[in-house]
Amino acid sequence: MTSSAPPTSGHRPRRRSATVLRTGLGTVLGLTAAALVAVLVPLHWAQDTLVSKDGFTQVVGTLAEDEPFQEELARTAVDQAAERIVGERATGVGFLDRMLENAVRRAADVAAGLTSDPAYQRAWTESLARTHEANVPADGVADAPPQHLVLDIGPVLQEVDAAVQRAVGVDVGLADRESTITVPGSNTGRLIAAGTRLTDLAVPLTWVAAALAVLALLVTRHRLATLAVLGLGSLAGLGVVWLVVEESVQRASGVLGSDPVVRLAADRVLTLLTGSLGEHMATAAWAAGITGVVGLVGAIAVSGGSRRGVRPTA
Secondary structure, eight states: OOOOOOOOTTHHHHHHHHHHHHHHHHHHHHHHHHHHHHHHHHHHHHIIIIIOHHHHHHHHGGGGGOHHHHHHHHHHHHHHHHHHHHHHHOOSOHHHHHHHHHHHHHHHHHHHGGGGOHHHHHHHHHHHHHHHHHHSOOTTOOOOOOSSEEEEOHHHHHHHHHHHHHHHOOOOOTTTSOOEEEETTOOHHHHHHHHHHHHTTHHHHHHHHHHHHHHHHHHOSOHHHHHHHHHHHHHHHHHHHHHHHHHHHHHHHTTSOSOHHHHHHHHHHHHHHHHHHHHHHHHHHHHHHHHHHHHHHHHHHHHHHHHHHOOOOO
């Protein structure tokens, strides 16, 4: 009578090696997908907010309703022009010079009160659109962006100048000022060109990230653990990207030039755009964190259940 052959001792080591290989491959695929997610969140935001003129004017256009900022901007522009006017038109006659100074102060008050005027708000939105056109090439246009940041505030200056003349009768000369201002040393051209090329890859890279995530979950035997890797890896990557963004914003703020109008406007726009990006990244971070926690808790629960299911044999 023949006895059945016992199972070969090599089956279990081979099975264990395959499990380790699949787990390692799933982890690598998951981390790669997570890294792509961390990059894709700001890329999609840039595509919808910076490259798109409509998106840019929609986000930054909210500054038209920011009365403290608009009052400060209009008053700064008029005060800057007023210094020149007082210096050029001073007569040396006390009462005449005082009349001129009083008129200039009234002009600044008029400018500061324009923020609720629909015509001024339209001028602000038009300035944003012209600034975007001056820096970001339109779709299908082969022209390279300018080397340095260009601000076109002509519509705002013209509206303020016209309102001051109507109310006070003083020509502060804002309409005659050069409305297109280049911020030297900003070196935004290369950044805009590279950003435009990268945002074109946002959609295909999104598909790649999704495919890698699905493949990672299919390959590994520990799907919940891989889900944790996807979520927590994306969360960590988003944190690193945000640190890079903050450093870049600080550097950009340091090269805005000495013109008070330019510095005030550009600094406020940078702050607003950074806040908009921060909201998008915070939403993505919450989603990534929840995904990671669910995967981690699930993996721990499954592992604990598996251990309790093993009964020692006599």
